Amino acid sequence: MRIFSIDSTSKTLSVAVSDGDKILSFLKNNKSTTYMVNIIKYIDKALNESGLEIKDIDIFAVNLGPGDFTGGRIGISIIKTFSFLSKKPVYGFNSLDVFALGFLLKNIEKINKVLERGNKAFIVPLMDVRNKELYFSIYEAKRVLKKNINNKNLKVYEKLIFSFVKNDYFYLLQKTFDNTLLNQDNFLDGFFSIVNRVRCLTNTTTCAPSLENNEKFQKQTSIFYLTGNAFKTFEEQLSELKEALTKKEGAIKIKVDKFNYYPEARFLNLLANFKYENKIPSLPIIPIYVRDFIPFSKEKK
């Protein structure tokens, strides 16, 4: 399956072409803000490098945001048109999924060590969505021995967004807490309670009421990796959170990856390939907005 994807929802415009999960070409521009001018040039270049033509593409993928309104609309408008001209399917993804997968693949060694020790690893992409608000989801990274699982029984894992095989293991990325919006002022309390809830929720299945299991649960550390692009604006809140959580609860550790990541198109190809292979339906291809747009209320006048 030849997949073509555009991500134009951040400062970085990126385009990728792949054959299944094998990336054939990937282009990204860190500086450009003039997407309207450059986008066709990038599309053409990426296709040329991959040796394919736009007509050869079987699946289209696009980042639906949240993110830059202008950029996102250009990308979605173009991908939608390609899909309608070629009568090929299009898959759309939430920015947070792209962040989470990007982090997992970049830090797979680190996460592997955590899992080896019997601890739990969570990925928390945080997005700065202005208005002093943070937007995030929580994903759990798991691994299962290859012999215990095959492609067919992947379905038992709910809200699975991606999986891949490495060495003896199946690695799974599961969305455990859905898109949430928290204000800067009550971020600390809100996030703390969510993290605790996630820790308990993800353990109920493995923790039967037996005493032995309960002890196991108490010993198990859950490590939350914070990633995303909110660190410049929310540095203060995040370091406060880190302090608070490490003091209060030994079982929960927060690690902050301070580097500001931007979503990249190549991860869209992987996500689209996974969705296609597992026959998971796409989100509707319209931009994702964090909040509804309310221009002004009539009462105000």
Added chain:
Amino acid sequence: MISKKVNKKNQKFKNNFFTKDESRNKREVLILGIETSCDDTCASIVRNGKEILSNIVSSQNDIHEKYGGVVPEIASRKHVEMIDIVINEAILRSGINIDEIDAVAVTNRPGLLGSLLVGVGAAKAICYFKKIPLIAINHLKAHIFANMLSDFDISTLNDKFISLIISGGHSSLYLCDKNLNLSEIGHTVDDAVGEAFDKIARYLNLGYPGGPVIDKISKDGDSNFVRFTRPMIQSNDFNFSFSGIKTALIYRTKKYPELLEEKNIPSLVASFQAAAVDVLVEKSIKAAEYYNVDKILISGGVAANSRLREEFKKASSKKNIKVFIPPINLCMDNAAMVASLGYYEYLKNNFSDLSIDVFSRSDY
């Protein structure tokens, strides 16, 4: 040396996008027009700049109605949802095959940026995918070409003509030469005429859009009920002003609250409409006489106003000036006019690069 190399590369990049073959010289040219400059998502297929095969308009009026005007952010959100559906519908209804389209014409200025970029993005994608040329269109110039789709015969167009474009966003007079180059000779110094209609309708709680509502109610009213001033009607230029009439109406109703009684509303808005139309007719005729031109082409949403159509008809028969007004559905924003102008640009090989941007302001 290096710069030469780069240039060559760019050249190759530009020319590769559409293949020039002999069949392009055929007589029949099919243009797909796309228009998303404001709140309507439109697509249309037009044959030879004259024959409309399909003309789809997805209006957002009922969404913007509650705000009393177009909210740019909402308009843009709706365009993204509708764009591929509207284009698909235009192609299906026209009965042609998508591969038969010779070029795509798209509005890239002037308008709301968030809206324009959705249409331009889709147009670029079609041109890149189908390897056909892209034609960037000025929305105002396209409005004039709504006339070419009705009774105006372009072969009679040997001389200059005057064009009056009146809508919710624009009120301008243009002088157009035989090469279809526009030069502005007058414009509104404050509100556009359609904007004044909208604001009056909002003030009197008549609904949105204001133009059609006021037009309808006015038919039962007496246009001599209140004598409003005709601002700038005597001035030596071709500029307009409409916010003054609007303010006059608001202060008149504050001074005489009985004007706001239900029985007086039709006559009140009829009087306002008469004042606005008088200025438009007077200035357009004056411009035609000054430039010694015998044709006036009117277009834009306000050209759908029935009083304006009547008054222009009367004036033209008196002055031996021909006035052309497109049918009402072509007065509003639509993509057929974009496709029609696209045809004339196509004949002149006025193609745009796929790197064109969108602009909020007109280039003339």
